[in-house]
Amino acid sequence: MSKLVVPGEIVAKGNFRSWVNVLKKGEEYLSLFVGRAEISGGRVRVIRLSGPYIPKVGDFVIGVVTDVQPLAATLDINSYVNGYILANAFFKRRIDPSKFDLSNKVNIGDLVAARVKKIERGKDIVLQPDQKWKVEGDAIFYISPAKAHYLYASRSRIPSKIKELTGAELRLGANGIVVVKGDLKKIEMVKRALDVIESTYNLNGLYNEIIKVLNKDGKSADN
Amino acid sequence: MMPSKKLLVSAVRKEQILKSLAQGKRVDNRGLLDYRPLTITPNIIDKAEGSALVKLGDTQVIAGVKIGVGTPFPDTPNEGILIVNAEILPTASEYQEPGPPDEDAIELARVVDRGIRESKMIDFTKLVIEPGKRVYTVYVDISVIGMDGNLFDASSYAAVVALLTTKYYPLINQNGTLVKGSEKVSLPVQDLGVSTTFAKVDNYIIVDPTWEEESIMEARLTIVYDKSGNICAVQKGGNGALLVDDVLNIIDLAKSKSEEMRKVLEGVISNA
Known part of the structure; x- marks a missing residue:
């Protein structure tokens, strides 16, 4: 019910x-x-089904670098607070900021994949960069963080099915940021699948609905 | 205090926007010269003399009009007064901070004010109660409640519709004392200034820029046309420059777009 x-x-x-x-x-x-x-x-x-992204420790998020300081980079993670990643975490060891320049690693505007490491009330949250932290792609889409979190947290089959049916590379953050790598046709198909997720409130039949839409897309594109 | 945030478009998103523009469309599937869906709801606030809610895509603006009585300015003793205030509410966006109006809100109020004033939309000479002593003061308060770019046009449409639907009780001089009239009257409207805003993004001229587009644009130009096709207000924004050809091109585009939007506004007013 x-x-x-x-x-x-x-x-x-x-x-x-x-x-x-x-x-x-x-x-x-x-x-x-x-x-x-x-x-x-x-x-x-x-x-x-709606609302901002509320970070939880362990979440995989994608953020936009908004500032690079000698000791840390600040990220916009589509939430009510920023995230930051310490320079040590990028270099995977303790570094001397006078000898290592963090701007050689990341720049303002870059997309970075990371996990939420620590949350403190009233402060920016601490992130740990992912193994493949540099996110590259051809398009970026935003879906409701509430739905993204649900898809991500439940280890949904949906992201892998979208990848399979569109042929696009996909990285989905729990904060609702989806980065797509592929040609225009693939990007359009992914967008249509994401539109289905955004427009429905009943997540139960979502998997089959997306397959239906993407199969139809594939056929119409072939014709 | 919570650290502040600012909108920054990622390099991937910027590339996506530019690729899309190169193909003649926007990332939201609009054409380069298409406005987002516009809905205008007049008389949204019961307690104001005039009001309107404008939704332009995800940008939402409420404007309210109140009529007061004040002393005229010394240089215009026989004219009523127009005061436009704008506020971008913190709830309009996660990037907006609480506090007094910032320079963006002040610029917004000034541009809307200029469009109304310079188009001679209201005949202020008819808003005089006692010449040199008492005149009507028209307060237009603009509140941005949803922020997704092109605040100028959304705010201008909200203010214009609120003014055109304003009804107030006039003050009548009876033997030296002012008494409230029995029937509401409208403002003495004589023209309609229509604002259109264009942005230059990587050599492409687009109308009605979203917030993302505004954050990567070189420059922005807002032009207000009156009924007779005269330019009555211009505001340039952004750090980049516009070529003379760009400006001439935008002037032509703005003329046709303002006619398009004028029909929309007049349609709203006639149904209000």
């Missing part, structure tokens, strides 16, 4: 073993976000 809910709306009443994205108030469970409520097997949860 699932239904659309808004913040403050009563999702369920009673006693549940676990709850996610809801506030328990007495016997009532109130939604904290705009999303789809699911109640099954003694648990109640709301899958967020």
Whole structure:
């Protein structure tokens, strides 16, 4: 059973073993976000469908470098705070800033893939660069971070299926940034798949819907 | 205090935008000279004498008009007063900080003000209660609630529609005392200045730039045309330069675009 809910709306009443994205108030469970409520097997949860990216430790994100200082680079990670990566993390060892120049590694405007390492309230969050931290591509798209996070966190089959059906290289950040590498036709197909994700609220039939759209795209392109 | 953020378009996104422009379209599938979908809702605020909500793509602006009474300026004793204020609310974007209006908001207010004033849209000589002593003051307050580029046009349309739908109780001089009239009247409108904004991005001239396009543009030019096809206000923005040919090209494009947008605005007013 699932239904659309808004913040403050009563999702369920009673006693549940676990709850996610809801506030328990007495016997009532109130939604904290705009999303789809699911109640099954003694648990109640709301899958967020909108809102900003809320970082969690371990998330894989893609950020835009907005500033490079001798000891750290600042990234816009499409969230309410910036992220930063220490120069040591890029060089994978402790460095002397007078001898090593971080701007040789990254520049303003570069895309960097990283994992969220540490979150402190009121401060920029600390990121750890990924093994393949330099993100290159031909197009960048933004999808709702709430949906991106869901697709990413549930280890969804959707990103790999999009890659398979379009032939494009894809990097998806939990913060809603999608970087695509491929020719124009591949980029257009990926965009159409992302449009499907953005336009639907029911994530259950999403996998099949995307396959349907991309197969149709492939056929019409061949004709 | 939370560290501030600023919009910076990544190198990949910039390349994507430029490639798209080279193919004659924008990343949002618009043509180079197409506006984003525009919706205008007049009379959105009950307590204001005039108001309008404008949605231009993801850019959203609310304008409200209040009519007050004030003392005329010494150099224009027989004219009413126009005061335009603009504010970009912190909720308009994650990059907007709380606090007093910054230079962008001040520029926005000045450009909207200039478009209204120089197009002679309102006959301020008819807004005099007692010559040299008391005149009507028209306050236009603009609040940007969604920020995705081209604030000038969105704010100008919101202000213009709010003014055109304004209804207020006039003050009548009865034996030396001012009394409130019994029926609401409209402002003495005599023209309609229509603003169009163009940006130059890597040698391409585009209309209605988004925020991303504005952040990589060389320069921006806003032109306001009146009903008779006269240019009545111009504002150049951005750090780069515009060639003479670019300016002449934009002037021609702005004329046809302003006619297009004038029909939209007049349609909204006639249905209000």
